[in-house]
Amino acid sequence: MDFDMLGLPPRLQANLAALNITAPTPIQTQAIPHAMNGRDVLGLAQTGTGKTAAFGLPLLSALMRMEGRAAPKTARALILAPTRELAKQILENLRAYAEGTHIKTALVVGGQSINAQAQKLTKGTDVLVATPGRLIDLLDRKAVRLDEAKFLVLDEADQMLDLGFIHALRQIAKVLPAERQTMLFSATMPKQMAEIAGAYLTDAVRIEVTPPGKPVERIEQSVHFVEQAHKTGLLITHLDRHRTDAALVFARTKHGAEKLKRQLEDKGFAAASIHGNKSQGQRDRALKSFKEGELTVLVATDVAARGIDIPSVRYVYNYDLPNVPDNYVHRIGRTARAGRDGTAIAYCAPTEMDEFRAIQKVMGRKIEVASGEEWEGEKKPARGGGGRRRGGGGGGNGGGQKPGTTQPRRSRARRGGGRRSQAA
Known part of the structure; x- marks a missing residue:
């Protein structure tokens, strides 16, 4: 199938061809025809499968058929995304698809001047891409109205739940017209998503390209069972094997991400970090570089798990395992994009075994062990660093077990080796 068979306007088809987008992905093939017919759509597909075009192309097609202009301070279509990075990525894609058309787009996210955003909305817009928090701020200022919105898209809706946006979504829904077309896209389907789907969608067609929580088969996954104190040394060893390849490293905390970035810089890596303490300008510059x-290494917290669409990312490292198992799927989805292969490597400390088991349960598969053995009988550290865990989050050389630390099931040296040491 090609885009011509999906009934897209010639202008959009020409723009896709100019972007070297020649064949629709499975989620696009299944979602676009229903969306073009005005149906509500519930789309379940992992990151990197082309969801933006799946909702963006039929949305733009419908807007191109509408006459007149958007009224002042109104938006004809609203797209909500959980993070600034993802919202900006969506806007860039839509602008590329709509090149040469009359479609007007606008972006409202935190970290930028709210007055400038309000000013841009005074003349109205066809497509408004927004994060929930900033949109509510503008609604409170009466800088934008949503009563004329004919289309609503919720992208990465599961992460909106993770980030606590459920209350914000309810506020926004109250000012939207009941008569509208709604499309909801998500990589996973947590239980609370049924509430969202029931509240926002009407007689929706459900499209599930891959089972929720299942990463693409092109991603080679492995795990190293390693003491927390030895993670940095092991990461440096792995990164050193592919210094010219783009690598994304996920840390759990803002402080940890910044510390790790400095350690990598000290070892000669061209590295940067993005997290909640960075301004929007700093985050944009780091992503651009x-x-x-x-830059070849980007250290990030989960703020970036859904907002990076860079096909050149070959390696994803889970330096710290995420507290929410679904976030692991989103993290590793930053690689193997646009049909490419990718490698995802996880480091699991003794205190992260609960998180590791939850990740495998969500995925429904075992992650291949690259080095070490699964930790047994581990307890979470008491407040203040107690418990059975020893050592901090930095330093180390990835070497063997230190005296006095918790032992795995069978003693085994860990220097990034093991039976798959070259996997990284």
């Missing part, structure tokens, strides 16, 4: 190859 990473995308253009000026």
Whole structure:
């Protein structure tokens, strides 16, 4: 199947061809025809499968058929995304698809001047891409109205739940017209998503390209069971094997991400970090440098798990395992994009075994062990660093077990080796 068979306007087809997008992905093949017919759509597909075009192309097609202009301070279509990075990525894609058309787009996210955003909305817009928090701020200021919105898209809706946006979504829903077309896209389907789908969608067609929580088969996954104190040394060893390849490293905390970035810089890596303590300008510059190859390592917290669409990312490292198992799927989904292969490597400390088991349960599969053995009988550290865990989050050389630390089931040296030491 090609895009011509999906009934898209010639202008959109020409723009896709100019972007070297020649064949629709499975989620696009299944979702676009229903969306073009005005149906509500519940789309379940993992990251990197082309969801933006799946909702963006039929949305743009419908807007191109509408006459007149958007009224002042109104938006004809609203797209909600959980993070600034993802919202900006969606806007860039839509603008590329709509090149040469009359479609007007606008972006409202935190970290930028709210007055400038309000000013841009005074003349109205066809497509408004927003994060929930900033949109509510603008609604409170009466800088934008949503009563004329004919289309609503919720992208990465599961992460909106993770980030606590459920209350914000309810506020926004109250000012939207009941008569509208709604599309909800998500990589996973947690239980609370049924409430969202029931509240926002009407007689929706459900499209599930891959089972929720299942990463693409092109991603080679492995885990190293390693003491927390030895993670940095092991990461440096792995990164050193592919210094010219783009690598994304996920840390759990803002402080940990910044500390790890400095340690990598000290070892000669071209690295940057993005997290909640960075301004939007700093985050944008880091992503731009990473995308253009000026940086080869980007250390991030989960703020970036859904907002990075850089096909050159070959490696994803889970330096710290996420507290929410679904976030592991989103993290590793930053690689193997646009049909490419990718490698995802996880480091599991003794205190992270609960998280590791939850990740495998969500995915429904075992992650291949690259080095070490699964930890047994581990307890979470008491407040203040007690419990059976020893050592901090930095330093170390990835070497063998230190005296006095918790032992795995069978003693085994860990220097990034093991039976798959070259997997990284």
